Amino acid sequence: MNIRIYNARILTMEENVPVFAGEIQVTGNKIAYVGPTADEKDAMGENTKVEEKIWDREIDAKGNLIMPGFKNAHTHSAMTFLRSYADDLPLLDWLNKQVFPMEAKLTPEDIYHLSKLAIMEYLTSGMTANFDMYLTPETVAQASLDCGYRTVLCGAFNNFSQSIEELEDWYQRYNEKDSLVHFELGFHAEYTNSRENLEKLAELSHKYHAPLYTHSSESRSEVEECIGRYGMTPTALLDKLGIFDYGGGCYHCVHMTDEDLEILKEKNIYVVTNPGSNVKLASGIARLEDMLERGIHVAIGTDGPASNNCLDMFREMFLATGLAKIKADDASALDADKVLRMATVEGAHAMRLFDADVLAAGKLADLVMIDLHQPNMQPINNLTKNIVYSGSKQNVKMTMVNGKVLYEDGQFHIGVRPEDVYAKANEIIGRMKCN
Amino acid sequence: MNIRIYNARILTMEENVPVFAGEIQVTGNKIAYVGPTADEKDAMGENTKVEEKIWDREIDAKGNLIMPGFKNAHTHSAMTFLRSYADDLPLLDWLNKQVFPMEAKLTPEDIYHLSKLAIMEYLTSGMTANFDMYLTPETVAQASLDCGYRTVLCGAFNNFSQSIEELEDWYQRYNEKDSLVHFELGFHAEYTNSRENLEKLAELSHKYHAPLYTHSSESRSEVEECIGRYGMTPTALLDKLGIFDYGGGCYHCVHMTDEDLEILKEKNIYVVTNPGSNVKLASGIARLEDMLERGIHVAIGTDGPASNNCLDMFREMFLATGLAKIKADDASALDADKVLRMATVEGAHAMRLFDADVLAAGKLADLVMIDLHQPNMQPINNLTKNIVYSGSKQNVKMTMVNGKVLYEDGQFHIGVRPEDVYAKANEIIGRMKCN
Known part of the structure; x- marks a missing residue:
């Protein structure tokens, strides 16, 4: 055309x-x-x-x-099924008591349909690409391809799902230059991976000179527990293990020390901030102004619809600037030009969509x-x-x-009737509630 | 019909x-x-x-x-002309250096047209009434009547504009039972009124057994300056002067002591929270959970489009709950049921729209x-x-x-072409920039 x-x-x-x-x-x-x-x-x-x-x-x-178009630099699209279902709980309870048990009931085909529902919402908010970490990258990819949508898949490797071999396979498979879908190496988080896993991830990244992406320092307890386990913050640990040697990005980064920020700057690691999710789960307010001052690149993501609960870059942009102003006690903090850049150009770069x-x-x-x-x-x-x-x-x-x-x-104009997508989503969560 | x-x-x-x-x-x-x-x-x-x-x-x-419909329980509609013009400044600088000098150039007719632009935006956000504090209530009222929109006018009395006589006149004039427009007694704030003014306001309220509405405790410096002048917080001062004797409401209420909250509870004063404006001006986060726990009634307002900058109850609702969760460090704080009630029923009651x-x-x-x-x-x-x-x-x-x-x-369907309203708004701000 x-x-x-x-x-x-x-x-x-x-x-x-x-x-x-x-x-x-x-x-x-x-x-x-x-x-x-x-x-x-x-x-x-x-x-x-x-x-x-x-x-x-x-x-x-x-x-x-x-x-x-806006770039949604961190999300879990298929979690649409849990929108307005799992709410009003702190991060770890929300994850362990609501999200994980329900996710265990998902089929790969469910994930296909639920991803389409999210893609529809991205389109209504002017988002032209998403960086999607979820259980079955194959069906997430198929949903995007069928809709004509651009998706960067992100590995979600952890102790319970996905494997190093799968990551390597996906990395090789979803790597065609002109495809709508790419894959980047990634893992769920430090707290859901053994040290052995983390070492394997570093090895894989070194083998391909490839960046790695992960959740990091989202909640205070996550950081404290990592310090308990390893005597250092997640950022310091991942750096020490060689995870950051070929760049990549960290999602959330709410609870960061000055030393953590220095590491991200030195290793050129993108921060993807998720202000809607961070307030809704009471995780805290990220130090965006401190990051930008140090020259760290910051992009914006909606996070998944189970925590946010909407997929709207306009809301995220206003939250990013509003929370930064509150945190700095300064109405001039993080002005509109910086925020719009984060939501577009920086997002594209964080996702390696340089074109x-x-x-x-x-x-x-x-x-x-x-x-x-x-x-x-x-x-x-x-x-x-x-x-x-x-x-x-x-x-x-x-x-x-x-x-x-x-x-x-x-x-x-995505090759499927909206009402059919809605019906599928209701059918999936309905089935789960009965079982 | x-x-x-x-x-x-x-x-x-x-x-x-x-x-x-x-x-x-x-x-x-x-x-x-x-x-x-x-x-x-x-x-x-x-x-x-x-x-x-x-x-x-x-x-x-x-x-x-x-x-x-949602009830916008605090706004300054006609400030649409300053949207995206006066930004990124703390409250008092914003007010003194940007807002007041530009407002001095407004004609009553300007206010008529600029109010219509806001009414259009209220309609797009499902808001069916606004509680409007602005310079010329007559032309604000006319805009609402011509659009078929419901508006509660609020006096904006202060040392520089409006008078006690005008307040009394408007209170009597806009008082017909079936009208779309009503008037409530109100004043801009403690910090823009002499003690003599405040005493006159209390007298007027006592004369009609009528509630009074005002901005209060929006910024830390406002509270500190009041303590400097009177040895007490704005809330304590207004209470002492008899301002709260017949109820009413306070806008913002960001910096409140426990004693302040006790006063509001005892005198049955509505709090109207304005989270969008409060983050954008870096004013702070209101203690909504503490207010509700004490049984204080809380409604929601967008504040004016020069500080917010949009007029959207959906954004205000998410901010109200998100900020409350962050402030309480608790994801279960201020749940959706409470927020929806604030945006509808409590708003109507705060505005005395009991029907x-x-x-x-x-x-x-x-x-x-x-x-x-x-x-x-x-x-x-x-x-x-x-x-x-x-x-x-x-x-x-x-x-x-x-x-x-x-x-x-x-x-x-408000009797005017949208493009004509937009053209008028651009013409008004264009004229001001040239003068």
Whole structure:
């Protein structure tokens, strides 16, 4: 498909490029052109002859904003079945008493359907890719492929599920350059893995020079227990075991010492913050300002729908800045520009989607149209602030992944009827409640 | 208009009434019936003969949820012009350096148009009434009347604007039983009023046995300065001066001592919490759990769009519970049931809209239809949790105020074209930037 979107405001998210009026041209799954319209270029004397092109579709953006899609840099999509089921418990009780027993009843096919429900919600929030850690990467991958959605799978290795051999197999299998699905090595957490496991993970990372991703330092007790076991924080332990030698990322990072932050900076480890989940589970407030000051890269994730419970980058962005302001006791902390960068460019880089970070010719056509013809986007004093401080799912007019419009004006174009996905999700949790 | 909404899930918000399937009938501006459908009643042998009624409109709710509209119990609607203009500053700098100088340039007509922009946003978030403190109540009232929106005006008396005589005049004028607009006595804050003013306010309240509303204890410095001036907290001072003798409410209440809370409880003063504004201005986290434990009534407000910056009850509800959980270091703090009550029933009572609190025959037809056919509302494990933990503006399918559908499927029915309201708002802030 060749698609031209004209009459748009454009925010490329390239450094120091302000919002401008223009058009964007998509050929296949890539961006072919972003800039002023042909007429405008003519007027500037820059473009006397434009190549005539046959467009499959021309979209009048009516002054709305085109920007890179948000990147959900940490989630467990298929946990949709537990939305509003397991709530109001602290992290470890929630995990051990509610989540793990219910997850034990999931089939790989359940995970396929439940992942689709999450993908639909990502699309409504303008998220064009997710970094998904869950039990059966094969069926998570299939859900994304069937919907046309971009997913980076993350290993969830731990003492009870997945194995080093499986990780290696998935890493080799989901590695085609042009696929919508990739795999990165990862494990659930320090506290769910033996020391032997952790050493094997480091070995695997060293073998492929590959980064590793994991939950880390989400709750205070998790850190305390690690210190009890090993005499050091999770961050210090993972570093000592060689887990960080080829980069990667840590999810949550709520309870971090200065020394921990120095390690992440030195090893170029991404932090993926999950503010919605962190407040809902009362885990705490991450030190985002301290991280950014040290030059640590920070991305944003929703975490899974059982802990958050919604999958909404607008809510996460406001929480990230609001909590940082409260923590710093300073209303100027973590301004909107920084937050929007975390939700887009930094997210893409954390997920190693280096071709899906900004809008530019040659980049992947993963983008979103933000409806500015809504009361919460008016007046237009500052578009970045409008998006971060007052944006909402309601403003997502269109979400394009890999050059295809998957969501537009409230309609999904993902090869399945929404009502069928909802019915499946209710059927799955219904079956579990009976058994 | 007689409107019948059938095939609905219904949450009346009456105590101990769970969600049920049924229908709601609206006659004029009132609810005539809420309950099972006629067919269902027949089947239960409860209803053999149904009165034939001519409906102006019958709406198939398609299984969506009908519930009372949210009540925005504290806002400054017309501050829409400063959205994304004055940001990232602490409260007092923000107020003195950005807000007050710009507000000095506002005309009453500006306030009329800017209030309409806020009303539109309230409708998109399912809010059916606002408690509005601003400079020119007459034009705020006119905006609401012209849109068909319900507004409780609140006096904003202070050393620089409004007078006791005006308060008394408005209190008498906007007092008709069936009007969409009412007026309650109120003043900006302790720190913007002389002691003499505060004494006059107490006198006026005593004269009419009328409650008083004000900002109070929003920032730490505000409380410290009051202690410096009077040797006591704002709450203790206002109590001592007789301000609380006929009830009323305090907005924000972030920095409160135990003694302050005892006073509010004893005098039956509503707290209106504004979590979005409180985090964005780094004011702090209110002690909501401590308030509820003492039996203090708590409602929720968005505050104005210059500080928040959006007008969205879904965001406020999640922030209220999330911040309470963080403050208490307890994931079970302030659960979804309590928060939903604050956003609806308690809000109505705080605003003295005793006829707009729950869905029942004889109550005002101020209600909202929540779209459950959206991925963030599925599966349906618990509707209250779905709304509070994962709801969003995107789920507001219809908002009815006073028996009239003012917003439905993204379209406004308020007697003015949205684009004209947006153009006016941009024109007003544009003019100010040039002067």
